[in-house]
Amino acid sequence: MAKTPDLNPRKSPRQARAAETVRIILEAAARILEARGLDGFNTNAVAERAGVSIGSLYQYFPGKDALTAALIRADGEVLLREMAAAAILPQIRAALSGMIAAAVGHQLRRPVLARLLDIQENRLPLGEAQEEKAGELQSLLAQVLARVDPPAGLPVETAAADIFAIVRGMIDHAGERQELDAPALQARVERAVFGYLGLT
Amino acid sequence: MAKTPDLNPRKSPRQARAAETVRIILEAAARILEARGLDGFNTNAVAERAGVSIGSLYQYFPGKDALTAALIRADGEVLLREMAAAAILPQIRAALSGMIAAAVGHQLRRPVLARLLDIQENRLPLGEAQEEKAGELQSLLAQVLARVDPPAGLPVETAAADIFAIVRGMIDHAGERQELDAPALQARVERAVFGYLGLT
Amino acid sequence: MAKTPDLNPRKSPRQARAAETVRIILEAAARILEARGLDGFNTNAVAERAGVSIGSLYQYFPGKDALTAALIRADGEVLLREMAAAAILPQIRAALSGMIAAAVGHQLRRPVLARLLDIQENRLPLGEAQEEKAGELQSLLAQVLARVDPPAGLPVETAAADIFAIVRGMIDHAGERQELDAPALQARVERAVFGYLGLT
Amino acid sequence: MAKTPDLNPRKSPRQARAAETVRIILEAAARILEARGLDGFNTNAVAERAGVSIGSLYQYFPGKDALTAALIRADGEVLLREMAAAAILPQIRAALSGMIAAAVGHQLRRPVLARLLDIQENRLPLGEAQEEKAGELQSLLAQVLARVDPPAGLPVETAAADIFAIVRGMIDHAGERQELDAPALQARVERAVFGYLGLT
DNA sequence: AATGAATGAGCGTTCATTCAT
DNA sequence: GATGAATGAACGCTCATTCAT
Incomplete structure (x- = not known):
């Protein structure tokens, strides 16, 4: 143990x-x-x-890990704020686009750091506060997804989790390849997310 | 240095x-x-x-890293073989589904290992042999994508890279959450990939 | 050095x-x-x-050691006062019993502390003041021992030192075993001391 | 904890x-x-x-403490052997004298070390093996004490513990004062032990 | 070829002590 | 005086790697 x-x-x-x-x-x-x-x-x-x-x-x-944890927490707070700002937009597509833009922008600001913190986030027992923050993010997205018509045909939680995975995967990959063109990346991530949701 | x-x-x-x-x-x-x-x-x-x-x-x-590198290479070879087998299927959707199934199956077989090796793959200078292997994978996928009609409207290399990122992101996320239901995961990954490609 | x-x-x-x-x-x-x-x-x-x-x-x-030293000095003063009060009793056995009672009582009041201070006392160069205090203690005991009849057949200083050692040994051991019954301990220490002195 | x-x-x-x-x-x-x-x-x-x-x-x-523990264990084994050899002597006084001689000799061989190990012995959780060894020592002494006539009027275990405390107290004190005269020390320790037991 | 004893650079962490505010 | 932020020497300990047998 x-x-x-x-x-x-x-x-x-x-x-x-x-x-x-x-x-x-x-x-x-x-x-x-x-x-x-x-x-x-x-x-x-x-x-x-x-x-x-x-x-x-x-x-x-x-200790050493507490440093990493503090970085993760601070990072998460920034992202959460930016996502929340986008989530309240009245139009669904605008809300989703805004959230994706937040994620993309956040990642491209410090790509290497973001990727390493992602990895550490899985390794560290960050405690309730962080779980709650992750929960809020998911819940923000789930609320937007609930308004999608036609509905995705999946539980919104599952859809939210998948979308996070898709966005993070594309974003991290872009970071690995040192891709810096935010608008292009943004367009492709939107394509993937809207495609997944069946929003043509 | x-x-x-x-x-x-x-x-x-x-x-x-x-x-x-x-x-x-x-x-x-x-x-x-x-x-x-x-x-x-x-x-x-x-x-x-x-x-x-x-x-x-x-x-x-x-040295220690050589051990990790050998694991990555072996892992890559298995995946490449399975992907190649799927890629030759005549029907495009079947080929894509097969390749996704290969990736999903590969990941779910040893999820923790697969994720850790993914992380290490970025850290290690694996040399030409491995780059070539990654290239082959991309090229396999690109060949299939070239047959998609209507075309994605993106360079096939970009599309291939994105699809890899999507699949890996979803698959890793599933591994993190200890999701073990391969068919369900497979269905959702297909949804994302086909959605991205505009294949309804 | x-x-x-x-x-x-x-x-x-x-x-x-x-x-x-x-x-x-x-x-x-x-x-x-x-x-x-x-x-x-x-x-x-x-x-x-x-x-x-x-x-x-x-x-x-x-500095840190000065803290310990101050504790030792304060502790020693208390003990010296109590011993001195007992030493003036006219009857020899009563005087010895009283001194033993002082030592036992002193130890059982804060057994752990007393033991740790004993250990530190050997490590620290406590200076003249403390040596003098130890000397006073020895001399108090020596004065009582000088009145013992028949004499112990040993220099009173040696006898005093041995008795201190015996009492401290038994008392510390009691502390280690968390023995809290003062009267019983007192009786056994008296037995040892009187036995050593040949006082039946 | x-x-x-x-x-x-x-x-x-x-x-x-x-x-x-x-x-x-x-x-x-x-x-x-x-x-x-x-x-x-x-x-x-x-x-x-x-x-x-x-x-x-x-x-x-x-770890560091394991070093100390090993020293304590080795030390204890030597002492136990020497004590056991003395304990089998037929005459009670000879057996007790022999055991005291073993303890005194053991202590004077490396006085500083012996004292420090004594202190550490109380601090470290040495486990069953060492407890058993301590138990054997006590039991050796208790067996000898059981043969004392007239009996001490105390439970032999208590008497054994007290005698250990007396001997250790005197011996450590001698070590602190750098007393090196084994026979003289031996005589005084015997005086204390026999006095405690009422053996004139 | 195989073994495992030996090495030592390097890292995490503590805590007595100082000193600017 | 009082405070508590800052310091850094000193340790405990790990683990990748070497090499004598």
């Missing part, structure tokens, strides 16, 4: 200086992940890159 | 016994990956699981 | 509030030692337990 | 060279403990002193 690591931040910074340190550490962690991959992602490298002592890193994060 | 590791098997075993040893080591590596994930995947564990000394392992493989 | 640490309190607090803070810190240190043992005894934990910043702790104590 | 460390040796050396390495490591551990105390006792120091890489140390011992 692998002991589950503590993934929650260690203490909330009370002073402004401390909050700034936390931000610097997280940004350094992201950059290390992007530049050196999972293999080169270690706490000493992050601290050095952040221009901070290793001790400071451990003041705010109880 | 990290020096690129040697990923080729150390020697082609001439004797039957040696070939058998290689097979045993690879199977042990696969099982360790499945059971303990990337974190628990280390050469000592593989050797022990294979019932072979660590020294022997290094006689056949020049 | 390890540099000898400063074990003296940093400043004699002039204000009442400061003296109170010192007391709180020491009590926190004692509780941490009892609850978490030597391994869990660290300055940050003590400060937190005391409800004081780590910086404040270092205002009153120059 | 502190996780209980693994205290058992990691693998039994199959080759003669390995067995020798284990012995060298243990002797180095003992010397480091003696020379630098608990504070200076760390795995890197032990490995260096043993002239062995840190990796080799961890091939045979799963």
